[in-house]
Amino acid sequence: MILGLIEHDRGMLNEMSLEMLTFGRDLANRLNLPLEAVLIGEGANALAEGLQAYGVSKVHLVQHPRLDDYAPEAWAQSVVELIESEKPQAVMASGTDRGNEVLAYVGARTNLPMAANCTEVEPGDPYTVTRVRWGGSLLEEAHLTGEPKLLTVAPFMIPVEEGEAAGELVLNTVTPALDDKDFRVRVVERVKSTGDTVSLTDARVVVGGGRGVGSSEGFESLDELAALLEGAVGCSRAVTNQGWRPHADQIGQTGARIAPDLYIACGISGAIQHTVGCKGAKQILVINADPEAPILSKAGYAVIGDLHEVVPVLNAEIKKLKNQ
Amino acid sequence: MNVLVCVKRVPSTGAKIVLTENQREIETRYLGFTVSPHEECAVEEAVRLVEARGGASVVLTLGPEVAVEQLRDSMALGIDRAILLETDGSEWDSMATAAAIVEAVRAQHDAGTDFDVLLFGNEAADTGGYQAPIRVAHALNLPCVSGIKSLEIKDGAAIAKREGPGGWEVFEVSLPAVFTVKEGINLPRYPSLPGRLKAKKKPVDRIEPQRNGGKLKMVKLMNPKEEVSQADVLGEGPGAAPKIVEILKEMGVV
Numbered sequence: 001m002i003l004g005l006i007e008h009d010r011g012m013l014n015e016m017s018l019e020m021l022t023f024g025r026d027l028a029n030r031l032n033l034p035l036e037a038v039l040i041g042e043g044a045n046a047l048a049e050g051l052q053a054y055g056v057s058k059v060h061l062v063q064h065p066r067l068d069d070y071a072p073e074a075w076a077q078s079v080v081e082l083i084e085s086e087k088p089q090a091v092m093a094s095g096t097d098r099g100n101e102v103l104a105y106v107g108a109r110t111n112l113p114m115a116a117n118c119t120e121v122e123p124g125d126p127y128t129v130t131r132v133r134w135g136g137s138l139l140e141e142a143h144l145t146g147e148p149k150l151l152t153v154a155p156f157m158i159p160v161e162e163g164e165a166a167g168e169l170v171l172n173t174v175t176p177a178l179d180d181k182d183f184r185v186r187v188v189e190r191v192k193s194t195g196d197t198v199s200l201t202d203a204r205v206v207v208g209g210g211r212g213v214g215s216s217e218g219f220e221s222l223d224e225l226a227a228l229l230e231g232a233v234g235c236s237r238a239v240t241n242q243g244w245r246p247h248a249d250q251i252g253q254t255g256a257r258i259a260p261d262l263y264i265a266c267g268i269s270g271a272i273q274h275t276v277g278c279k280g281a282k283q284i285l286v287i288n289a290d291p292e293a294p295i296l297s298k299a300g301y302a303v304i305g306d307l308h309e310v311v312p313v314l315n316a317e318i319k320k321l322k323n324q
Numbered sequence: 325m326n327v328l329v330c331v332k333r334v335p336s337t338g339a340k341i342v343l344t345e346n347q348r349e350i351e352t353r354y355l356g357f358t359v360s361p362h363e364e365c366a367v368e369e370a371v372r373l374v375e376a377r378g379g380a381s382v383v384l385t386l387g388p389e390v391a392v393e394q395l396r397d398s399m400a401l402g403i404d405r406a407i408l409l410e411t412d413g414s415e416w417d418s419m420a421t422a423a424a425i426v427e428a429v430r431a432q433h434d435a436g437t438d439f440d441v442l443l444f445g446n447e448a449a450d451t452g453g454y455q456a457p458i459r460v461a462h463a464l465n466l467p468c469v470s471g472i473k474s475l476e477i478k479d480g481a482a483i484a485k486r487e488g489p490g491g492w493e494v495f496e497v498s499l500p501a502v503f504t505v506k507e508g509i510n511l512p513r514y515p516s517l518p519g520r521l522k523a524k525k526k527p528v529d530r531i532e533p534q535r536n537g538g539k540l541k542m543v544k545l546m547n548p549k550e551e552v553s554q555a556d557v558l559g560e561g562p563g564a565a566p567k568i569v570e571i572l573k574e575m576g577v578v
Contacts, residue, residue, distance in 0.1 A: 009489040070493070072470075095454075097486075100447075101470050104455035108462035113419055113539035116447075116454040126541075133452055133545070138341050138350075140451075141543040152454075184467045189494035191485070205577050229577055237361070240508075247473075247508030253449070254361045254507040262577055271339055273361075283575065285568065286555060294339035301571055302555035303564040313562035317569045318578055 001058075002028040003088035003148075004037045005079060006051065007098055010069060011043040016094035018054055019158040023121075024092050025055035031123050033089060035165070036060065038082055040075050041067040048171060055163045058170040060086070064178055070098065071186035074178050076105030081176045083110065088148045090127070095152040103150050112146040117154040127151075135253030136279065137272040156259065156280050198232045200249065205231030206260045208251055208278070209239060212267020212289065212307060216244040221311040222266060228318045234258065236274045252277035266307040270295025287311065325379040325477070328432075329370040329443040330425060330457075331359040331398060333391040334450045340547075347544040350450075359394050362445030366505040368512040369475060370443050371402035377477070380404045380437070384428060386421050388413035392528060399523035400515035406526065407432075409533040415451070420537025422459035428531060429464060441482070442502045446471045461502040468502040469495045473509045 004024045007014040021035070028035040036058040037051050048059040062078040079091060079102065091106065093099035095117040107114035119139070120130035126143040132154050133140050144151065193199070200206060207226040209219055219233065226233045234251040235244070251258055252274040259280030266287045268274060275298055278284065284299040287307045296302050303310055335355040342351040359367070367383065374381040383398040385391045386409040395406035409424050416424070429439065444457035461468035472495075474485035480499050485492045486506070515523075558567040572578040 012489065014489075070488075097471050100454035101458065104458040105462065107419075107455055108459045111419075113417065113537075114455055115540055117452060128543070130546075131452075133450060134337065134341060135449075135452065136548070137337070139546040139548050141546065143541040143543060145539045185469055185495060185497060187488070187493045188496050190488070190490075191492040191494065193491045229572070231577075241511075243511060250508070262572075262575055269339070272337060272341065285571065291557075296555045297550075297552045299555040300553060301568075302557050303559060303561075303568060304557060305561035305564065309562045310565060313565040314568050317565045318572070321569060321573075321578065 001034045001036050001086065001088050002031070003082065003086065003091045004035065004056070005091070005093040005099065005102060006037050006039050006044070006047065007094055007096060008039070008044045008047060011046065013047050014094065014096065015160075016096050016099070016155050018160040019155065020092055020094045020099075020153040021051065021054040021056065022161050023153045023158045025163050027090065027121055027123060028055070031089065034058065036086070036088070038062060038079060040078050043068065049169065052165050052169045053162045055165045056169070057165040057167065058172060061171060061173045063173055063175050066178065066183055069187045071183050072098070072101045073105055073185055074182040075102045076109060077178055077182050078176045079106050080109050082174070083148060085174075090149040090151065093152050095154045099152050103152055107150050112148070112150055113144060114150040114152070115142060115144045116152050118151045119154050119157045121151065134272065134276070136276040156257065198230065200232045200234050200251065200256045200258055203232035203258070203260050205229040205262045205264070206234050206251070206258050206281070207231055208234045208236065208263060208265045208268055209245075210236040210266070210268030210274075211238040213239065213244065218308065219245065221308070221315060224315050225264070225311055228315060228322070231260070236268050236271070265295055265299070266311060268295055269293045270298060325373060325377045325440045326437055327370040327373050327379065327381045327441045327443065328384060328429065328439040329363070329366050329381065329398070329403065330384045331363040331367065331394055331445070332385060332448045332450070333357050333387045333394045334360055334448065343545050343547065347546065348542070349545070357393065359397070360445045360447075360449035361507045362447065362505055364512045365507050365509050366443040366445050367398045367401055367403060368510045369505055372510065373441060373477065374404070375402070379440075382407060382432075382437070382439075384409065384425065386416060386424055386533065387411060395528055396523045397515065399526045400519040401513060402519065404526065406528040408528055408530050410530055411533070415542060416535065417537045417540045418453040418456045419459060419539055420535050422456045422463065423536045424533035425456070425460050426463040427533060429460070431531070438500070440499045442466070442500070444502070444504045446504045446506045457502055457504045466500055466502050467497040468504070469497060470504045471506050472503050473506050475503060475509065
C-alpha cells in the first residue's frame with residue numbers, strides 16, 4: 001500500500017494534504033495498491049471520514065495522551081511504527097515545513113533516503129522521481145531507492161482531484177510507544193500574529209514592489225493601492241536587503257509563496273528567486289520602466305513607465321470610481 | 325558558547341538558469357558564487373551569539389577547494405575559524421553530506437571543541453533537500469528546531485520561534501541543539517575591510533571526508549516548461565491608468 005501523512009494543526013486540515021493524496025492515489029492506481037492515510041493525534045479523528053473522497057481506503061488513527069500538539073519527532077516515530085507494522089511501499093507527505101520535517105526525521109530514524117518536493121513519480125526499483133530545485137526554477141530527475149520509498153509532494157503543483165475509494169472506510173487505531181525524547185521538540189506556546197491586515201498568502205490582490213521603488217517612503221503609493229483594492233503589499237528580496245520593508249513582506253524562494261487572483265508587480269525586474277514565489281498568481285500586471293524586464297514574460301498585462309508616476313494616478317482613478 | 329554554522333557554496337543565479345550540455349550541472353562560467361540566503365542569516369546569528377556570550381564560532385562547508393572563498397567570506401563577517409570537508413566538486417546527497425558533518429563534529433569533540441549550538445540554513449538554495457540538519461541532529465542525538473526566525477538563549481536552554489499556522493510557534497529545547505534558520509531572523513551585516521584582511525589569516529582545517537550515501541541519485545537536471553506569456557502592453561506612463569482600472573473592473577477586484 002501507499003501511505004500518506006495527513007498534515008493538520010490541532011484538527012485543522014492543511015489543504016496541501018489533498019494535493020498529496022491526489023498524487024498518492026495516482027501512484028497507488030498505477031501499482032494496483034490501496035491508498036491509506038495516517039492521522040496523528042486524537043484531535044484529528046474527525047478528518048478521517050472526509051479522506052475517502054480522495055481515494056483513501058483505510059485511515060490509521062495514531063492516539064497517544066501526549067500527542068495533543070505538533071511534535072516532529074513524535075510524529076516521525078508514529079510513522080516509523082506504521083512502516084514496521086504495515087510495510088507500505090511508499091510513504092509520502094506534503095512538501096511543507098512540517099511535511100518535509102517529519103519525513104526527514106523518518107528518513108533519519110530508518111536510515112533511508114528521502115526525496116523532497118516531488119512533482120512526478122515513476123514506480124519501479126528504484127523509483128524515478130522528478131523533484132524541484134532552486135525553489136521551483138529548476139527540475140531534477142532522480143533515482144530514489146529504499147524500502148519504503150520516502151518522498152514529499154511539491155506544494156501548488158498537483159491540482160486536487162477527488163476519486164472515491166470503493167467499500168467501507170476502515171479505521172485502525174494504534175498507540176505508538178513514545179518516550180520523552182520524542183517530545184523534546186514540541187510547540188510549548190503559540191503567539192498569534194498581530195494586526196488585522198490581510199496576509200500576503202491569503203490576499204486576493206497583492207501589490208509588490210522591487211528595487212525600482214527606491215526607498216521605504218516610495219512604498220506609500222503602493223500601500224495606498226493595496227488598501228484601495230483590499231489587498232496586501234509584498235516586495236522582492238532586494239527591498240528587504242535594503243531594509244525598506246520587513247522580511248515578512250518578502251515574496252519568493254526564501255519568503256512567502258503567494259497565490260492571489262491578481263499580482264501587481266511594480267519596479268520588479270523578475271529574478272527567478274522572486275518569480276517562483278508568485279507562480280501561483282492567476283494574473284500578473286507589471287508596472288515597470290524597463291520594457292525588457294524579465295518579469296514581463298510572466299505577465300498578462302504591462303504598463304511601461306515609472307511606478308512613481310503611474311501608481312499615484314492609478315490610485316486617483318480608483319478613488320474617483322469609488323466615489324461615483 | 326561554541327557555535328558551528330554550516331554553509332553551502334551555490335551559484336548566484338539571475339533571471340534564468342542555464343544548464344550544461346550534459347544536463348548534469350548549471351553553467352556557471354559567467355556566474356559568481358555565494359552561500360544560500362538562509363545561511364547568510366545563520367552566519368550572522370553565529371557571529372552575534374559569540375559576540376554576546378564569548379566562545380568561538382566555526383564555519384563548515386562540504387565542497388570543492390574553491391569553496392574556501394565562502395569560508396573566507398563568513399570569516400570576514402566575524403567567524404573565528406573554518407573547516408573545509410573537501411570533495412572533488414561532484415554532488416553529495418543529503419545522507420552523505422550529513423554523515424560527513426557528523427564525523428567532523430565528532431573529530432572536533434576529540435580535539436577539545438564541543439558545540440553548544442549548531443546552525444544550518446533551512447534548506448540549501450540549489451538542491452533543496454530539507455533534511456541534512458535533521459539527519460545530523462539525529463545521529464548526534466540532539467534536538468533540532470527547523471525553520472526558526474528567532475532564537476534566544478537562556479540558562480542552557482534555547483527559545484526558538486518559527487512561523488506556523490496563524491502565528492508563531494514557540495519551541496524550548498535544552499542545549500546543545502541544532503537549529504535551521506530562515507532568512508528574516510536577522511539582517512546580515514556587510515563585511516568590513518579590516519574584517520576581510522583578518523579573514524585571510526584565520527585558520528582553515530582541511531579534511532577529506534568519507535563518502536557514504538548516494539541513495540538519492542540525480543540523473544539529470546531540466547528547466548521547467550515555462551509558460552512564457554506575451555504581456556498585453558496597456559500603454560506607457562500615467563496615461564495608462566484608466567486602462568488599468570478597466571482591467572481591475574473586469575477582474576472584479578475594484
